[in-house]
Amino acid sequence: MRQNSEKIVIIGAGFGGLHVARRLAKSEHQVLVIDCHNYHLFQPLLYQVAVGDLESNAIASPLRPLLRAPNIRFHWGCVEKIDWNENKIHCTDGIEISWDKLILSFGTVTNFFGNKEIAENALHLKNIEAAEHVQSRIIAALEKASSSVSEEEQRRLLHFVIAGGGPTGVEFCGALLELLRIIIPRDYPELSHSTYQVTLVQGGDALLPGFDEKLQKKAYEKLQNLGADILLGKHADGFDGKTVRLGDVQIPAATLIWTAGVTAHPLIHQIPGKKMHNGRIPVDQHCRLIDHANVYVIGDLAYGENQDKVWPQVAPFAVQSAEHVAKHITSGKKSDHLSPFIYKDPGSMAVLKAFDGVCQIPRYHLQLTGLPAWLLWLFVHLYGIIGGRNRILALLDWGADYIRHNAAVTLIREDKNK
Amino acid sequence: MRQNSEKIVIIGAGFGGLHVARRLAKSEHQVLVIDCHNYHLFQPLLYQVAVGDLESNAIASPLRPLLRAPNIRFHWGCVEKIDWNENKIHCTDGIEISWDKLILSFGTVTNFFGNKEIAENALHLKNIEAAEHVQSRIIAALEKASSSVSEEEQRRLLHFVIAGGGPTGVEFCGALLELLRIIIPRDYPELSHSTYQVTLVQGGDALLPGFDEKLQKKAYEKLQNLGADILLGKHADGFDGKTVRLGDVQIPAATLIWTAGVTAHPLIHQIPGKKMHNGRIPVDQHCRLIDHANVYVIGDLAYGENQDKVWPQVAPFAVQSAEHVAKHITSGKKSDHLSPFIYKDPGSMAVLKAFDGVCQIPRYHLQLTGLPAWLLWLFVHLYGIIGGRNRILALLDWGADYIRHNAAVTLIREDKNK
Numbered sequence: 001m002r003q004n005s006e007k008i009v010i011i012g013a014g015f016g017g018l019h020v021a022r023r024l025a026k027s028e029h030q031v032l033v034i035d036c037h038n039y040h041l042f043q044p045l046l047y048q049v050a051v052g053d054l055e056s057n058a059i060a061s062p063l064r065p066l067l068r069a070p071n072i073r074f075h076w077g078c079v080e081k082i083d084w085n086e087n088k089i090h091c092t093d094g095i096e097i098s099w100d101k102l103i104l105s106f107g108t109v110t111n112f113f114g115n116k117e118i119a120e121n122a123l124h125l126k127n128i129e130a131a132e133h134v135q136s137r138i139i140a141a142l143e144k145a146s147s148s149v150s151e152e153e154q155r156r157l158l159h160f161v162i163a164g165g166g167p168t169g170v171e172f173c174g175a176l177l178e179l180l181r182i183i184i185p186r187d188y189p190e191l192s193h194s195t196y197q198v199t200l201v202q203g204g205d206a207l208l209p210g211f212d213e214k215l216q217k218k219a220y221e222k223l224q225n226l227g228a229d230i231l232l233g234k235h236a237d238g239f240d241g242k243t244v245r246l247g248d249v250q251i252p253a254a255t256l257i258w259t260a261g262v263t264a265h266p267l268i269h270q271i272p273g274k275k276m277h278n279g280r281i282p283v284d285q286h287c288r289l290i291d292h293a294n295v296y297v298i299g300d301l302a303y304g305e306n307q308d309k310v311w312p313q314v315a316p317f318a319v320q321s322a323e324h325v326a327k328h329i330t331s332g333k334k335s336d337h338l339s340p341f342i343y344k345d346p347g348s349m350a351v352l353k354a355f356d357g358v359c360q361i362p363r364y365h366l367q368l369t370g371l372p373a374w375l376l377w378l379f380v381h382l383y384g385i386i387g388g389r390n391r392i393l394a395l396l397d398w399g400a401d402y403i404r405h406n407a408a409v410t411l412i413r414e415d416k417n418k
Numbered sequence: 419m420r421q422n423s424e425k426i427v428i429i430g431a432g433f434g435g436l437h438v439a440r441r442l443a444k445s446e447h448q449v450l451v452i453d454c455h456n457y458h459l460f461q462p463l464l465y466q467v468a469v470g471d472l473e474s475n476a477i478a479s480p481l482r483p484l485l486r487a488p489n490i491r492f493h494w495g496c497v498e499k500i501d502w503n504e505n506k507i508h509c510t511d512g513i514e515i516s517w518d519k520l521i522l523s524f525g526t527v528t529n530f531f532g533n534k535e536i537a538e539n540a541l542h543l544k545n546i547e548a549a550e551h552v553q554s555r556i557i558a559a560l561e562k563a564s565s566s567v568s569e570e571e572q573r574r575l576l577h578f579v580i581a582g583g584g585p586t587g588v589e590f591c592g593a594l595l596e597l598l599r600i601i602i603p604r605d606y607p608e609l610s611h612s613t614y615q616v617t618l619v620q621g622g623d624a625l626l627p628g629f630d631e632k633l634q635k636k637a638y639e640k641l642q643n644l645g646a647d648i649l650l651g652k653h654a655d656g657f658d659g660k661t662v663r664l665g666d667v668q669i670p671a672a673t674l675i676w677t678a679g680v681t682a683h684p685l686i687h688q689i690p691g692k693k694m695h696n697g698r699i700p701v702d703q704h705c706r707l708i709d710h711a712n713v714y715v716i717g718d719l720a721y722g723e724n725q726d727k728v729w730p731q732v733a734p735f736a737v738q739s740a741e742h743v744a745k746h747i748t749s750g751k752k753s754d755h756l757s758p759f760i761y762k763d764p765g766s767m768a769v770l771k772a773f774d775g776v777c778q779i780p781r782y783h784l785q786l787t788g789l790p791a792w793l794l795w796l797f798v799h800l801y802g803i804i805g806g807r808n809r810i811l812a813l814l815d816w817g818a819d820y821i822r823h824n825a826a827v828t829l830i831r832e833d834k835n836k
Binding site for chain 2: 037038039055056057060062064065068073075076077093095128129139140143144147186187188190392393396410411412413
C-alpha cells in the first residue's frame with residue numbers, strides 16, 4: 001500500500017457511484033464498489049424497455065469490465081447494516097467491509113407514498129425486471145383483449161393509466177401511444193374496432209415540472225394530439241387491478257404504471273442525522289455528510305442548493321457530484337482549498353415521439369422543440385449509453401422502431417397460467 | 419367461408435407448428451395457432467443464451483408478425499383439456515376452441531426421469547427463462563467464489579457439471595469452457611489462482627449419439643483439449659445443490675445443468691392411444707394419429723421409422739413433417755394419393771468452440787471438422803434464425819464474442835438476497 005492510500009468504499013454503482021469509481025482509477029487509493037446488481041443501468045431509458053423499443057441488454061452494462069483497474073474491486077452484495085463506530089459495512093451474505101472513506105450513492109426507489117394497494121397492484125419503471133414486466137403486461141393485455149368476449153372487459157384491458165407527469169411519465173406516455181397505434185392494427189386486427197386509451201395523471205398543474213411554461217404547454221399539446229387523456233391536478237389514490245380511483249372519479253383500467261415519485265432506498269435508515277423531503281441527505285459544500293468528514297453523499301440522495309435552486313435528482317447531477325467528490329478525495333491535504341461544489345444545469349429534455357421532443361438549455365437561453373430537440377436527445381442518450389456494443393444495439397433497435405415501425409421486443413415473459 | 423374451408427387448429431408454435439401454419443397461409447382453410455408463449459423460440463441456440471453469447475431476444479420471435487395472414491389467427495393460451503367427443507379444446511383461460519382438423523405440435527419438456535431431487539436443484543436448457551437462469555447462475559457462482567474465504571467452497575462454486583452428451587450438452591460444454599477461460603482472468607483476477615472445472619457426464623459409451631464414430635472421437639478429444647473432464651458410461655443420479663452423485667462417486671459442485679433427455683409435454687396425457695418411449699406418439703404414413711384421420715402429430719412428438727431408423731427429435735424433422743402435413747391438408751381429396759412421408763436426414767452438426775465443430779451430411783457421404791464445419795454451422799443457424807433484425811443481432815453478438823472475446827450478456831438476473 002502506498003503512503004497516502006486509503007480504502008474508499010462506494011455503495012451503489014448508478015451514475016454517481018460508477019463515475020466516482022472510474023475517476024479514482026489509477027489513484028493511490030484502494031476502491032471497492034458494492035452493488036446488489038452486477039451491472040450498471042442507464043435508467044433514463046428504462047421506459048423504452050417497457051414499450052419494447054429497446055432491449056434491456058442495451059441499457060445494462062456488466063460492472064466488472066467497466067471497473068477494470070488495478071486499484072478497483074467489485075463486490076456483488078447488498079448492504080444490510082452500517083456500523084458507524086467501527087467504520088464497517090455488513091452485507092447480507094455475511095461479508096464485512098471496512099472503510100477509510102465511504103461514498104453513499106445507493107440512490108432511490110419508487111415512492112408509492114405509503115399506499116399499499118397501489119404498491120401491490122401498480123407497475124413501476126425503476127429497474128430492468130420492472131420495465132420488462134411492464135412490457136409483458138402491455139402485450140399480455142392486448143392478447144387477453146383479443147380473446148375477450150366482453151366489450152367492457154376489452155375496454156378495461158385496453159385502458160392504460162400512467163401516474164406522474166415528469167419526464168418518465170411523459171416519455172412513456174408518448175412511446176406507449178406510438179406502440180399501440182402501430183401494433184394494434186398490424187398484429188391485432190380483431191381489436192381494430194375497439195378503442196385503446198392512455199390516461200396521464202399529473203398531480204401538479206402542468207406536465208414536466210421544472211421546464212419552461214412554453215415547453216410544458218408544447219408537451220401537453222403534442223401528447224394530446226397523439227391521443228393521450230391528460231388529467232392535471234389529480235392524484236391516483238387507489239387501484240385494485242381493475243379500477244384506478246382518483247378521489248371520486250373511477251377509471252376502469254387493468255394497468256396502472258406509477259412514475260409519480262421516488263424516495264431514498266431503504267438503506268437510508270442506516271444513515272445518521274437529519275433527512276429532508278423523500279429521505280434526501282443534506283450535505284456540506286463538498287457533498288459530505290454533516291459531521292462525518294469521511295462520508296460523501298452523491299446523486300439522487302444528496303440534498304443541497306445553489307442559487308436558491310434545490311439540486312435536481314437527475315443523471316447529470318449524479319455525474320457532477322461524483323466528479324467533485326473524486327477531485328476532493330484525490331486532492332488529499334489540498335482538498336480544503338477546493339472551491340465548493342456548484343451544480344451546473346446542462347438542461348432538460350423529454351422525447352415525445354419519434355423525431356419529436358422538447359429541450360431547454362438554460363446556460364444558452366436555448367429552447368428546442370420538434371426534430372432538433374429529438375436529435376439532441378438521440379445524441380445525448382447514445383453518448384450516455386456505455387459501451388460500443390450497447391450503442392450499436394440501441395441504434396439498431398431505434399432504427400427498426402422509428403424507421404420500420406417495428407418494436408424491438410414484444411415478448412411476454414410471464415407464464416400464461418399465472 | 420369458402421366451400422372446402424376447414425378449421426385447422428395447431429397446438430404449439432415450435433418449428434413444426436410454425437411451419438405448418440405458414441404453409442397453410444393463403445390456403446382456403448381457417449388456421450388457429452395456440453401457444454403458451456407469444457413467441458417462437460429457436461431452441462437449438464438456447465445454450466448460447468446460457469453462456470451469454472446470444473441475448474434471448476435474438477432467438478425469440480413474436481408470433482403475431484410471423485403469422486400475419488388473413489386466414490391465420492393466434493391465441494395466447496395454454497391447453498388444459500382436449501374433448502375428443504366434441505372435437506373441442508378447453509384452454510386454462512376458459513376459452514373453448516373447436517376444430518375440424520387438429521395438429522399436435524406441442525413438443526417436449528426436459529426429462530428428469532422422475533428424479534425429484536435433480537428436478538428441484540438442477541438447471542436445464544428448454545426455454546428462455548431456464549437459459550437466462552443458467553447464465554445468471556454461472557456469473558453468480560463466479561461472484562460468490564470471488565468473495566468466498568473457503569477454498570473448498572470456492573472449488574465447489576467453480577465446478578460445473580453437465581449431464582448429457584448429446585449436441586446440447588456437448589455444445590454447452592465447449593461454450594462454457596470458452597466463457598470461463600476468457601472471463602475469469604479478465605474480470606475475476608482474484609480467482610486467477612483457483613481452478614475452475616467443467617465435467618461432462620454421458621450415460622452412453624460415446625458423445626454425440628448418432629454421429630459417426632470418427633466425429634464422436636474428434637468431439638471427445640477437442641472438448642478434452644479445452645479442459646473438459648468427460649465421464650462416459652456414468653449417470654448423475656443425485657444432486658442436493660452442493661454435491662452431484664454418480665452412483666458411489668461424489669462430485670462437489672454447486673451447479674448441475676441437465677441436458678440428458680426430453681419427454682413429451684404433459685399435455686400428452688390428453689392424447690388417446692398407444693405411446694412409445696418418452697411419450698412419443700406412433701403415427702401413420704401421413705403423420706396422422708392412429709384411428710384419428712383428422713389429427714396430425716408432427717415434430718418431437720411424432721414416432722415413426724424410415725429404413726429401420728427411428729425419426730430423430732430435431733428441428734429438420736419438425737420442419738419436414740410440418741411440410742408434409744400442410745401438403746396433405748391442402749391436397750384435399752387428392753391427399754390419399756400423396757406418397758407417404760419419408761424423413762430425409764440433412765445431416766447433423768455440433769459446434770465445439772469458436773471456429774471449430776463437427777458435421778456429417780450422410781446424403782453426400784460428407785464429414786467436416788474444424789473451420790469448415792463451423793462455417794456451415796454458422797450459415798445454417800443464421801439462416802434458421804427468423805427475422806432480419808434477429809439475424810443482425812446474432813451476428814453482432816457472435817462478432818463481439820468470437821472476435822473480441824466479449825460475451826454479449828453477463829447480467830445476473832436474480833436478487834442477491836435470495
